[in-house]
Amino acid sequence: xxxxxxxxxxxxxxxxxxxxxxxxxxxxxxxxxxxxxxxxxxxxxxxxxxxxxxxxxxxxxxxxxxxxxxxxxxxxxxxxxxxxxxxxxxxxxxxxxxxxxxxxxxxxxxx
Amino acid sequence: xxxxxxxxxxxxxxxxxxxxxxxxxxxxxxxxxxxxxxxxxxxxxxxxxxxxxxxxxxxxxxxxxxxxxxxxxxxxxxxxxxxxxxxxxxxxxxxxxxxxxxxxxxxxxxxxxxxxxxxxxxxxxxxxxxxxxxxxxxxxxxxxxxxxxxxxxxxxxxxxxxxxxxxxxxxxxxxxxxxxxxxxxxxxxxxxxxxxxxxxxxxxxxxxxxxxxxxxxxxxxxxxxxxxxxxxxxxxxxxxxxxxxxxxxxxxxxxxxxxxxxxxxxxxxxxxxxxxxxxxxxxxxxxxxxxxxxxxxxxxxxxxxxxxxxxxxxxxxxxxxxxxxxxxxxxxxxxxxxxxxxxxxxxxxxxxxxxxxxxxxxxxxxxxxxxxxxxxxxxxxxxxxxxxxxxxxxxxxxxxxxxxxxxxxxxxxxxxxxxxxxxxxxxxxxxxxxxxxxxxxxxxxxxxxxxxxxxxxxxxxxxxxxxxxxxxxxxxxxxxxxxxxxxxxxxxxxxxxxxxxxxxxxxxxxxxxxxxxxxxxxxxxxxxxxxxxxxxxxxxxxxxxxxxxxxxxxxxxxxxxxxxxxxxxxxxxxxxxxxxxxxxxxxxxxxxxxxxxxxxxxxxxxxxxxxxxxxxxxxxxxxxxxxxxxxxxxxxxxxxxxxxxxxxxxxxxxxxxxxxxxxxxxxxxxxxxxxxxxxxxxxxxxxxxxxxxxxxxxxxxxxxxxxxxxxxxxxxxxxxxxxxxxxxxxxxxxxxxxxxxxxxxxxxxxxxxxxxxxxxxxxxxxxxxxxxxxxxxxxxxxxxxxxxxxxxxxxxxxxxxxxxxxxxxxxxxxxxxxxxxxxxxxxxxxxxxxxxxx
Numbered sequence: 001x002x003x004x005x006x007x008x009x010x011x012x013x014x015x016x017x018x019x020x021x022x023x024x025x026x027x028x029x030x031x032x033x034x035x036x037x038x039x040x041x042x043x044x045x046x047x048x049x050x051x052x053x054x055x056x057x058x059x060x061x062x063x064x065x066x067x068x069x070x071x072x073x074x075x076x077x078x079x080x081x082x083x084x085x086x087x088x089x090x091x092x093x094x095x096x097x098x099x100x101x102x103x104x105x106x107x108x109x110x111x
Numbered sequence: 112x113x114x115x116x117x118x119x120x121x122x123x124x125x126x127x128x129x130x131x132x133x134x135x136x137x138x139x140x141x142x143x144x145x146x147x148x149x150x151x152x153x154x155x156x157x158x159x160x161x162x163x164x165x166x167x168x169x170x171x172x173x174x175x176x177x178x179x180x181x182x183x184x185x186x187x188x189x190x191x192x193x194x195x196x197x198x199x200x201x202x203x204x205x206x207x208x209x210x211x212x213x214x215x216x217x218x219x220x221x222x223x224x225x226x227x228x229x230x231x232x233x234x235x236x237x238x239x240x241x242x243x244x245x246x247x248x249x250x251x252x253x254x255x256x257x258x259x260x261x262x263x264x265x266x267x268x269x270x271x272x273x274x275x276x277x278x279x280x281x282x283x284x285x286x287x288x289x290x291x292x293x294x295x296x297x298x299x300x301x302x303x304x305x306x307x308x309x310x311x312x313x314x315x316x317x318x319x320x321x322x323x324x325x326x327x328x329x330x331x332x333x334x335x336x337x338x339x340x341x342x343x344x345x346x347x348x349x350x351x352x353x354x355x356x357x358x359x360x361x362x363x364x365x366x367x368x369x370x371x372x373x374x375x376x377x378x379x380x381x382x383x384x385x386x387x388x389x390x391x392x393x394x395x396x397x398x399x400x401x402x403x404x405x406x407x408x409x410x411x412x413x414x415x416x417x418x419x420x421x422x423x424x425x426x427x428x429x430x431x432x433x434x435x436x437x438x439x440x441x442x443x444x445x446x447x448x449x450x451x452x453x454x455x456x457x458x459x460x461x462x463x464x465x466x467x468x469x470x471x472x473x474x475x476x477x478x479x480x481x482x483x484x485x486x487x488x489x490x491x492x493x494x495x496x497x498x499x500x501x502x503x504x505x506x507x508x509x510x511x512x513x514x515x516x517x518x519x520x521x522x523x524x525x526x527x528x529x530x531x532x533x534x535x536x537x538x539x540x541x542x543x544x545x546x547x548x549x550x551x552x553x554x555x556x557x558x559x560x561x562x563x564x565x566x567x568x569x570x571x572x573x574x575x576x577x578x579x580x581x582x583x584x585x586x587x588x589x590x591x592x593x594x595x596x597x598x599x600x601x602x603x604x605x606x607x608x609x610x611x612x613x614x615x616x617x618x619x620x621x622x623x624x625x626x627x628x629x630x631x632x633x634x635x636x637x638x639x640x641x642x643x644x645x646x647x648x649x650x651x652x653x654x655x656x657x658x659x660x661x662x663x664x665x666x667x668x669x670x671x672x673x674x675x676x677x678x679x680x681x682x683x684x685x686x687x688x689x690x691x692x693x694x695x696x697x698x699x700x701x702x703x704x705x706x707x708x709x710x711x712x713x714x715x716x717x718x719x720x721x722x723x724x725x726x727x728x729x730x731x732x733x734x735x736x737x738x739x740x741x742x743x744x745x746x747x748x749x750x751x752x753x754x755x756x757x758x759x760x761x762x763x764x765x766x767x768x769x770x771x772x773x774x775x776x777x778x779x780x781x782x783x784x785x786x787x788x789x790x791x792x793x794x795x796x797x798x799x800x801x802x803x804x805x806x807x808x809x810x811x812x813x814x815x816x817x818x819x820x821x822x823x824x825x826x827x828x829x830x831x832x833x834x835x836x837x838x839x840x841x842x843x844x845x846x847x848x849x850x851x852x853x854x855x856x857x858x859x860x861x862x863x864x865x866x867x868x869x870x871x872x873x874x875x876x877x878x879x880x881x882x883x884x885x886x887x888x889x890x891x892x893x894x895x896x897x898x899x900x901x902x903x904x905x906x907x908x909x910x911x912x913x914x915x916x917x918x919x920x921x922x923x924x925x926x927x928x929x930x931x932x933x934x935x936x937x938x939x940x941x942x943x944x945x946x947x948x949x
């Protein structure tokens with residue numbers, strides 16, 4: 001399951017993206033309900049925490065991408081197929097995470 | 112292949128037909144074969160499509176001119192609600208599932224799906240559920256709140272009639288069918304591919320169907336939960352969505368669109384699968400960018416779950432949250448574009464034959480790209496606010512759904528029609544049907560963009576003259592009728608071709624995939640022998656494959672044992688792991704579906720004791736069904752000549768049932784997570800949410816009950832560990848101990864529940880706790896009864912160290928019950944008591 005040629009690599013990247021997405025969206029909602037940050041600018045503790053989660057997720061995804069990409073060469077057939085497609089999926093997950101996270105730097109959290 | 116079958120191939124095929132064929136006459140209702148069930152799904156789906164189409168014609172007739180009174184407001188509301196409901200739930204999903212059921216096993220090189228009786232149950236649930244929903248229209252009491260059934264419009268205060276009840280109960284019934292098909296397809300694709308068919312050699316259509324099936328597994332449970340909660344609110348007065356008691360109507364929208372947006376991709380993916388299958392055939396070359404397309408399918412399957420809030424941009428959510436969903440909505444265009452570029456590149460580099468199916472594919476490409484572009488426009492929040500709830504959205508939705516689903520579906524029907532009937536359709540009628548439908552569609556819906564931009568709202572039954580909408584609506588209606596004529600010609604063409612169509616030559620389109628290696632029309636067993644596969648294009652590589660398959664020159668060319676068998680292969684490397692024996696004709700699916708329909712009818716008529724009695728009977732029938740499995744004499748009795756290499760799946764630790772259980776629990780777990788989401792959502796967002804001062808349940812009692820459940824699970828898991836070591840000493844006694852501990856846990860749980868002073872009609876907090884408790888009791892009850900049956904089966908000799916399969920299937924259920932119990936205790940009961948959170 002953790003081997004870079006295992007088929008589950010095809011879903012781990014976007015699963016991590018989904019967990020990050022739910023955590024950030026859910027965390028934002030809970031934080032806004034529990035605090036009085038409605039008037040704050042984007043430079044708030046709330047946004048900083050969201051960004052921290054984003055950076056950690058992106059770094060993890062990029063490391064996993066590199067791992068799969070390196071595993072493509074000795075492999076052949078379906079093992080190589082899985083390594084290459086998984087690497088692309090990890091890259092896509094990292095890009096999706098960054099893209100969705102961009103507004104965190106631009107918008108206040110609870111308005 | 113045996114010497115006897117080599118010498119007498121005709122006799123061999125007769126024997127196969129005898130084992131795999133349906134019963135005759137009324138006995139065909141007991142059929143479970145995937146070819147029959149898939150075709151029934153499609154025919155029934157097309158019937159519902161005609162009903163939905165007639166309703167659309169009524170809508171367009173009413174809106175053709177201003178201030179018309181052909182339909183009054185109440186009837187119009189019923190008509191547009193039923194149009195959406197019928198098209199989405201009773202036509203689009205079932206017909207695509209039916210197509211997948213028909214085609215996928217043949218493409219994989221399998222003789223059937225792995226759980227054919229579940230397919231049959233799914234079909235009857237769909238049929239009866241659909242008829243229940245439709246009956247409300249016939250009786251004039253159909254739901255009238257829109258196909259999304261928003262609260263509070265659909266609650267008992269604002270919709271006191273039975274319309275929403277028909278919708279909620281009927282749709283839930285139909286969704287049982289969808290999820291069962293989803294589980295079936297996932298396990299079949301992973302476990303019954305032809306030997307050598309590794310993931311990189313799998314037909315691209317099967318990748319699409321795998322993604323669709325998994326999306327159904329994860330996407331439908333939120334709506335099932337929402338429907339159950341709303342029905343409980345309407346029927347029993349429990350509070351979930353009413354603001355006064357601490358509920359929130361927006362919870363319904365979240366749960367509905369958690370299902371509703373992935374639903375769009377659940378419809379698009381199989382349709383895109385048809386496109387990716389047909390384009391290479393008619394371009395005469397392999398699909399360009401197979402790996403990129405697989406990549407795009409997986410990305411789309413995931414990202415489409417992160418878009419649901421774009422249906423709720425106007426309800427009032429923080430800007431930052433809107434931005435998340437806006438960007439995610441735009442991101443999903445990227446995998447779509449990858450596929451479109453792959454299709455264009457395949458056409459560009461191939462030599463295209465514009466046969467009838469290809470014509471419909473061309474229509475798809477034009478219409479779907481337009482729908483996709485307006486989708487990106489709608490993802491932009493300010494634009495979305497401006498045109499929300501206008502006819503622009505109606506136009507966009509139809510461009511995406513009709514363009515993205517209906518056109519490829521018809522292309523697929525034309526493509527596989529000769530496979531099913533052995534005859535070719537009429538090119539003349541087919542081309543007329545296409546052009547009328549294509550022109551009619553665009554006249555209807557292209558203009559609707561303008562009507563929407565000019566401010567015409569959705570869901571209004573009439574409008575004033577002189578607002579600038581008159582001529583647009585009239586032309587839209589004319590276009591709608593042109594489209595209807597096109598579809599009528601399509602139906603005539605298909606109906607006539609069965610009698611007058613030119614006999615089809617074998618593999619008439621020159622396809623590359625294995626379904627064309629069966630007979631046309633196919634035998635009930637698909638393949639007399641199952642070939643090994645070494646590329647993505649087995650028929651292009653070896654055109655003689657159909658002949659050698661029919662001659663029994665490949666795997667599993669034996670039938671003397673009288674079992675229905677197909678090959679079970681490894682999901683990763685495609686090597687043969689076991690011989691999967693699949694169940695044969697049975698009345699149990701029909702009987703069970705009838706009893707479940709009785710539960711629904713009793714609920715609709717508020718005969719609750721009848722519903723309870725029917726539910727108990729349904730459970731008894733389901734357990735009886737499980738009894739006739741594995742090594743039971745009617746399934747695959749233990750014989751001296753049982754194959755050992757590869758073995759029958761019921762003699763292994765890892766058959767398809769285990770995979771089916773895991774996939775089902777993934778779906779079930781999504782429902783549980785949706786309940787947790789509802790709990791946290793109401794807790795953090797609902798304006799009148801309250802946590803009562805008193806403790807809802809005895810925590811110490813729940814701890815004791817939980818310890819008992821844990822011990823029961825531990826005994827069970829320990830028993831399995833010994834079984835894996837080929838040790839079945841005291842097997843029956845251990846299963847009885849596990850059952851007894853489980854029964855004690857259930858009894859204690861019932862006592863605690865009965866002793867609690869909950870007020871589900873007054874407080875959403877207590878209502879959710881009641882649902883949680885019922886959920887735990889249901890699951891504990893199921894696993895304990897199933898374990899009890901295992902103990903009895905040990906006594907009967909159906910389970911032992913040489914027959915260890917069935918207890919393995921229950922293992923994930925035990926772990927699931929254990930998990931949900933302790934998570935529930937922590938999240939629903941202990942967390943609110945922690946300091947500062949209440």
